[in-house]
Amino acid sequence: MDIQLLGITVLWTFLYGYLIVASVDFGAGFFAFYGKVSKKDHIINHIISRYLSPVWEVTNVFFVFFFVGLVGFYPDAAYYYGTALLIPGSIALILIAVRGSFYAFGNYGSKDNTFYLFLYGSTGLLIPASLSTALTISEGGFLEQKGDSVVFLASKLFTSPYSWSVVLLAIVSVLFISASFLTFYANRAKDEDAREVLRKFSLFWSIPCILASLLVFASLKAHNGRHFDNALDLWWMFGLSFACFLVAVLLILKRKKFGLAFIFVMLQFFFAFFGYGASHLPFILDPFITIHSAITNEVMGTALVIAFIAGLLLLIPSLALLVKLFLFDADYVSGKK
Amino acid sequence: MVLDSVMLSRMLTSMTLGFHIIFATIGVGVPVLISLAEYIGIKRKDAHYILLARRWARGFTITVAVGVVTGTCIGLQLSLLWPSFMRIAGQVISLPLFLETFAFFFEAIFLGIYLYTWDRFKKPIYHWLLSIPVIIGSSASAFFITTVNAFMNTPQGFELKNGAIASIDPIKAMFNPATPSKVFHVLTSAYMTSAFVLAAITAFVLLYGKRTEYHIKALRLTMAAGLIFSLGTAVAGDISAKFLAKAQPEKLAAAEWHFETSKNADLILFGTLDENNEVKNEIRLPGMLSFLAGSSLDTEVIGLDQIPKDEQPPLWIHYLFDLMVTIGMFATFISAVFVFLWKWKGNPFNKPLLWAIVACGPLSILAIEFGWIYAEVGRQPWILRGYMKVAEGATTADNVGLTFIMFLILYIVLGIMTVVVLTRMFRNRPAEEELAKRYPAGF
Numbered sequence: 001m002d003i004q005l006l007g008i009t010v011l012w013t014f015l016y017g018y019l020i021v022a023s024v025d026f027g028a029g030f031f032a033f034y035g036k037v038s039k040k041d042h043i044i045n046h047i048i049s050r051y052l053s054p055v056w057e058v059t060n061v062f063f064v065f066f067f068v069g070l071v072g073f074y075p076d077a078a079y080y081y082g083t084a085l086l087i088p089g090s091i092a093l094i095l096i097a098v099r100g101s102f103y104a105f106g107n108y109g110s111k112d113n114t115f116y117l118f119l120y121g122s123t124g125l126l127i128p129a130s131l132s133t134a135l136t137i138s139e140g141g142f143l144e145q146k147g148d149s150v151v152f153l154a155s156k157l158f159t160s161p162y163s164w165s166v167v168l169l170a171i172v173s174v175l176f177i178s179a180s181f182l183t184f185y186a187n188r189a190k191d192e193d194a195r196e197v198l199r200k201f202s203l204f205w206s207i208p209c210i211l212a213s214l215l216v217f218a219s220l221k222a223h224n225g226r227h228f229d230n231a232l233d234l235w236w237m238f239g240l241s242f243a244c245f246l247v248a249v250l251l252i253l254k255r256k257k258f259g260l261a262f263i264f265v266m267l268q269f270f271f272a273f274f275g276y277g278a279s280h281l282p283f284i285l286d287p288f289i290t291i292h293s294a295i296t297n298e299v300m301g302t303a304l305v306i307a308f309i310a311g312l313l314l315l316i317p318s319l320a321l322l323v324k325l326f327l328f329d330a331d332y333v334s335g336k337k
Numbered sequence: 338m339v340l341d342s343v344m345l346s347r348m349l350t351s352m353t354l355g356f357h358i359i360f361a362t363i364g365v366g367v368p369v370l371i372s373l374a375e376y377i378g379i380k381r382k383d384a385h386y387i388l389l390a391r392r393w394a395r396g397f398t399i400t401v402a403v404g405v406v407t408g409t410c411i412g413l414q415l416s417l418l419w420p421s422f423m424r425i426a427g428q429v430i431s432l433p434l435f436l437e438t439f440a441f442f443f444e445a446i447f448l449g450i451y452l453y454t455w456d457r458f459k460k461p462i463y464h465w466l467l468s469i470p471v472i473i474g475s476s477a478s479a480f481f482i483t484t485v486n487a488f489m490n491t492p493q494g495f496e497l498k499n500g501a502i503a504s505i506d507p508i509k510a511m512f513n514p515a516t517p518s519k520v521f522h523v524l525t526s527a528y529m530t531s532a533f534v535l536a537a538i539t540a541f542v543l544l545y546g547k548r549t550e551y552h553i554k555a556l557r558l559t560m561a562a563g564l565i566f567s568l569g570t571a572v573a574g575d576i577s578a579k580f581l582a583k584a585q586p587e588k589l590a591a592a593e594w595h596f597e598t599s600k601n602a603d604l605i606l607f608g609t610l611d612e613n614n615e616v617k618n619e620i621r622l623p624g625m626l627s628f629l630a631g632s633s634l635d636t637e638v639i640g641l642d643q644i645p646k647d648e649q650p651p652l653w654i655h656y657l658f659d660l661m662v663t664i665g666m667f668a669t670f671i672s673a674v675f676v677f678l679w680k681w682k683g684n685p686f687n688k689p690l691l692w693a694i695v696a697c698g699p700l701s702i703l704a705i706e707f708g709w710i711y712a713e714v715g716r717q718p719w720i721l722r723g724y725m726k727v728a729e730g731a732t733t734a735d736n737v738g739l740t741f742i743m744f745l746i747l748y749i750v751l752g753i754m755t756v757v758v759l760t761r762m763f764r765n766r767p768a769e770e771e772l773a774k775r776y777p778a779g780f
Contacts, residue, residue, distance in 0.1 A: 026392055055449060057402075057405060057445040057448065057449060058442070058446055058449060060405055060406075060409060060445070061441055061442040061445050063409070063444065064408075064409055064438050064441070065438045066414060067412070067416070068412065068431070068434045068435055068437075069431075069435060071415075071423060071427045071431060071434070072427065072428075072431025072432070072434065072435050073431075075423065075424050075425070075427040075428045075431070076424060078415075078416040078420055078423035078424055078427050079420045079421065079423065080420075080425060081416065082416035082417050082418075082419075082732065083420045083421030083732055083733060085742065086415060086417050086418075086732060086736055086737070086740060087736055087739070089413060089417050090414075090417065090740045090743060090744070091415075091743075093409065093410045093413055094743055094744070094747050096406060096409055097406035097407065097409070097410060097747055097751065099639075099749070100402055100405060100406040100409075101402050101403050101406050101458055101751055101754065101755075102754075103756045104398055104399050104401075104402030104403075105399065105404070105754055106753075108395065108398045108402075108758075108762070109400055116583065121703075139607040142597050149733035150733070186463070196507045297428065297502070297503070297505050299505050299506070299507065300428055300429070300431065300432065300505050300507055303432050303507045303508075304431060304432060304435055307432060307435055307436055307439070311435075311436070311439035311442075313620070314439065314443060315439070315442055315443070315446075318443060318446045318447065318470075319446060319448075321450065322446050322449060322450055325450060325454065326449075326453065326454075327455075
């Protein structure tokens with residue numbers, strides 16, 4: 001594999017990692033707030049808080065990692081995205097800042113503050129929506145080069161059916177991924193009441209999740225025909241994704257093997273996300289940046305890949321320890337530690 | 338002053354960094370003190386120190402959260418506000434930026450584990466061991482990000498041909514001439530500032546709250562650490578000045594109002610400038626600038642006369658430089674007095690001294706701010722010294738003004754909330770109550 005393809009695969013894998021951990025996190029915030037409003041908080045909120053407390057910071061790093069890597073491998077991306085995304089990017093940043101800090105204020109400072117919970121829960125749904133604009137822009141058609149400067153066609157983005165279908169997909173996926181994870185987590189904690197509430201959430205969000213992905217496909221056909229045709233060539237990836245979805249929903253429906261069900265949810269998004277990514281290539285930002293035109297020089301690319309592997313050797317055992325202590329330690333999960 | 342995209346980008350970047358470095362400094366320094374307290378607690382079997390570590394760690398989570406989110410802001414703002422700069426320099430600095438994220442990742446994982454495993458291990462020392470990776474992670478991320486800033490001051494490890502970058506040597510770029518002195522100064526001053534911030538809080542409680550054994554031990558620990566770290570900071574500052582004299586003479590010359598290249602150059606303390614750039618009302622230390630620059634009165638110090646007019650930094654950085662150094666000396670002096678009285682049978686807990694210690698906390702934070710503004714404005718007009726001026730690096734997008742206002746509101750809210758939440762957190766749970774509850778039979 002050449003360094004270009006390797007670079008984007010590394011980054012895409014990280015973005016996938018962020019997609020999963022952030023979805024669980026964002027959705028959990030929303031469910032915690034919804035639980036409070038619908039007076040179910042005594043059933044589900046302790047489960048949510050016990051999972052989130054030790055990991056929320058790690059979630060944030062996945063995101064930072066992705067954009068630092070993107071700029072490193074594709075310095076031109078910094079230029080085009082940087083110029084274009086000033087407003088949407090800043091809004092996303094402010095939402096992330098509000099969410100992260102109010103999570104800490106609420107969780108470590110004044111517990112049970114509904115306002116903090118509201119800020120933290122509502123931003124959880126707005127962040128995926130605002131971050132997804134970066135993916136939408138990558139399809140092309142929203143940027144215009146005028147001489148030396150890049151112009152972002154904001155009104156075009158706001159009126160595009162494709163853009164809104166991506167936003168919709170982002171939000172419902174977050175809720176589905178999060179609910180299916182929390183169902184598994186509550187089940188591990190042997191907390192049947194919480195599990196039943198969360199199980200209903202995951203079943204409820206499964207249908208919109210699939211419908212929204214179909215909608216994205218349909219509007220992609222109208223927006224970027226080349227990408228759509230590429231995606232059709234990779235139809236088996238999306239087929240596998242759908243099969244995984246069916247298995248996951250079936251397991252949750254039958255109250256069997258919630259852990260396995262969540263793995264199938266992860267696989268569902270893995271196939272869809274990598275199918276989408278692969279069919280997007282060779283463009284990073286259509287038509288300005290391809291993986292070939294924009295990569296940083298070879299020496300730096302190699303240094304980055306080496307740094308990445310060295311970093312992973314450090315991270316994987318540490319992450320394993322974190323997961324072991326807080327996810328697979330039955331006593332911690334059920335609140336005995 | 339014209340409020341164009343360049344100016345607004347500078348203002349927004351300064352504001353974000355100015356806000357972030359408060360939390361970043363605490364984030365680098367406080368883990369060291371937490372770890373120190375826990376270690377002493379375990380070794381001496383003293384519940385006071387363990388509780389100290391616990392309570393510091395609890396407050397630390399709030400500052401970490403704000404540090405993380407503002408750090409994310411500045412990370413992305415680099416590309417949002419300075420896209421043309423990142424297009425060029427991004428190719429060279431991506432390695433340290435990438436490594437910084439790894440270090441941050443490492444810290445985040447172990448901080449999460451550290452905070453939630455206080456009573457999970459049979460041997461307390463296992464829990465203490467978890468603080469080591471947190472310190473390594475936070476100090477390493479300070480190291481990597483400082484190499485990026487050092488690179489902007491003394492760029493090397495690449496060639497610029499017609500606006501395109503070639504022959505990149507990532508390691509050479511990272512270990513550029515400014516790296517050692519900058520990293521040393523950043524780390525020691527972060528440890529120092531954190532020690533004085535924690536000492537100031539303790540001294541305030543001693544003045545207005547109860548005088549318990551817990552608080553006395555806390556003040557002794559933080560002041561002793563503060564003395565050691567401030568001496569380290571002074572050494573680092575001296576090394577930095579010598580480095581500047583050699584590698585970035587315009588920064589030192591502007592800070593010292595040193596207009597003409599000469600040997601036996603005077604050090605100017607405070608003072609004012611009149612319209613003809615004549616120095617008034619100053620305290621003049623004959624020959625000391627040469628001494629500062631090269632440990633000898635014979636050292637020739639390059640003056641602003643050798644720097645082209647359009648490459649000279651603004652002269653007001655002199656005040657910041659002086660304030661930073663003065664605060665550093667004041668804090669060192671106060672901690673030395675405290676340690677002296679404590680070791681040689683005085684009363685280090687007298688009111689005036691406690692007040693001075695209270696002052697050291699916010700003053701140290703101010704010194705951090707002054708030092709950074711001095712370092713950053715001192716390399717104006719360059720964004721990449723010798724290669725790219727600030728105006729060439731900024732975004733061409735409109736709306737920077739709107740973005741500035743959005744972030745201004747964000748930082749005001751976050752700043753106020755942090756103070757409110759932290760104050761409530763500790764006011765509602767006094768240490769002695771918690772001690773009695775958590776360790777009823779001692780440790």
